[in-house]
Amino acid sequence: MSRIAYFGPVGTFSEQAARMFAQGENLVPVETIPAALSAVREGEAESACVPVENSVEGPVTATLDGLAEGSPLVAVAEVLLPVHFTVLVRPDVDTIRTVASHPHALAQVRHWLERNLPDAETVVASSTAAAAVGVCDGEYDAAVTAPAAAETYPLKVFAEGVADVPDARTRFLLLSPPGSLPEPTGADRTSIVAAAANRTGSLAELLTELALRDINLTRLDARPVKGNFGVYRFFLDFEGHIAEERVGDALAALRRRCEVRFLGSYPRADGARPVERDTAAEERFVSAARWVQAVRNGELA
Ligand SMILES: O=C(O)C(=O)C[C@]1(C(=O)O)C=C[C@@H](O)C=C1
Known part of the structure; x- marks a missing residue:
């Protein structure tokens, strides 16, 4: 069965986008955007689903750089996802000292964090869902995630519908080798x-x-x-x-x-x-x- 490698782990916006592209393929989470592109280049997946641009933060540079070099990949489809975030915490946490997420996600909730968690330190994680995994493992106290992560990880919802800019969107590409x-x-x-x-x-x-x-x-x-x-x-x-x-x-x-x-x-x-x-x-x-x-x-x- 063919596979779509997506920027994971489970519970990212990219997974949600990959589900919209999927027509029966297996969805395979990989840790980084370059790894998703490599999976296709090395024949471990037939296509890759990665973010390319966000209406607030602009280009996803790892995707652009990854497409400019290495064996050619071409976009065969795109989806646009509305982006608002859920803040997840460990059920036992009393004070939130650290909040982790993907840099694009942190940039989209900067004002919310200043207002609601002014004393928390922000920490960069490889993706929104990787931040949730880090909270589960006790590395951080909170994660700014896609709403889907709340259903995947055993964490408590601290806030929902978080977004500095209403109506923010991210565009995702489905990439394949030329054909x-x-x-x-x-x-x-x-x-x-x-x-x-x-x-x-x-x-x-x-x-x-x-x-x-x-x-x-x-x-x-x-x-x-x-x-x-x-x-x-x-x-x-x-x-x-x-x-x-x-x-x-x-x-x-x-x-x-x-x-x-x-x-x-x-x-x-x-x-x-x-x-x-x-x-x-x-x-x-x-x-x-x-x-x-x-x-x-x-x-x-
Ligand atoms: O797919 C995810 O969840 C990500 O971590 C990536 C990403 C991005 O790169 O823009 C996707 C959508 C949101 O805008 C925030 C983060």
């Missing part, structure tokens, strides 16, 4: 990483290639190329699917300018369709390409 792409749906997203040259205007040129084709950017993140201070890779998400003429045309233009790694074309979780200007409509790209071909064939002028 057949998901069919275009009309509401898709394409992800790439581009190594723009370190010279005047090179990023602007890449973005212009998208703008000229009326392709709306949905995310732009820069990550340093390790060991090469001042050199960056740019992670771009934009509307559309590589199967579309205008998106393929834009990707070819980007590829002419710099090294590009394709990270997938997959249906958007929110189902949002791009707003197309008439001159950039898919059908115009297709008919213009046909016209060039006809001119080349000597059939038209």
Whole structure:
């Protein structure tokens, strides 16, 4: 039976996302995001479910860095999860001295902690559920977790629905080795990483290639190329699917300018369709390409 490796242990938001992706696969928890990606690269799982961005804290850098290097993986699906937290404590605790969680989770409850547990020290754990395991083991007094962790670990709920920013969301990807792409749906997203040259205007040129084709950017993140201070890779998400003429045309233009790694074309979780200007409509790209071909064939002028 095929397997989805997810950023665990049991009780993370990533597990919840993996359940939404699963169609009968076994869900396999692994300790870190790089380990989830390695599980797929080494054939221990067919796909990996990891967080990629959060509406409050931004990119999940371990995922971005893990996708930029190593054998290629592509996103085949995404889900968006609403994120609010449950604070779990050991049943016997009287004073909460330490609160642990994933750095992204701690950042999303900073104000709540200042107001409700001002004297507690915050401690970084590898994930929200790893923090709950640490509370069970007596390492910390409290953990900021996904609501699902309350059903998994023998801990007491100290607070629920904790979130500094209402309506926070995290986007998760299902990643597989390159293979057949998901069919275009009309509401898709394409992800790439581009190594723009370190010279005047090179990023602007890449973005212009998208703008000229009326392709709306949905995310732009820069990550340093390790060991090469001042050199960056740019992670771009934009509307559309590589199967579309205008998106393929834009990707070819980007590829002419710099090294590009394709990270997938997959249906958007929110189902949002791009707003197309008439001159950039898919059908115009297709008919213009046909016209060039006809001119080349000597059939038209
Ligand atoms: O999946 C989990 O529970 C995590 O620990 C990761 C993570 C993240 O990286 O953003 C997932 C969702 C929440 O935004 C907080 C933490």
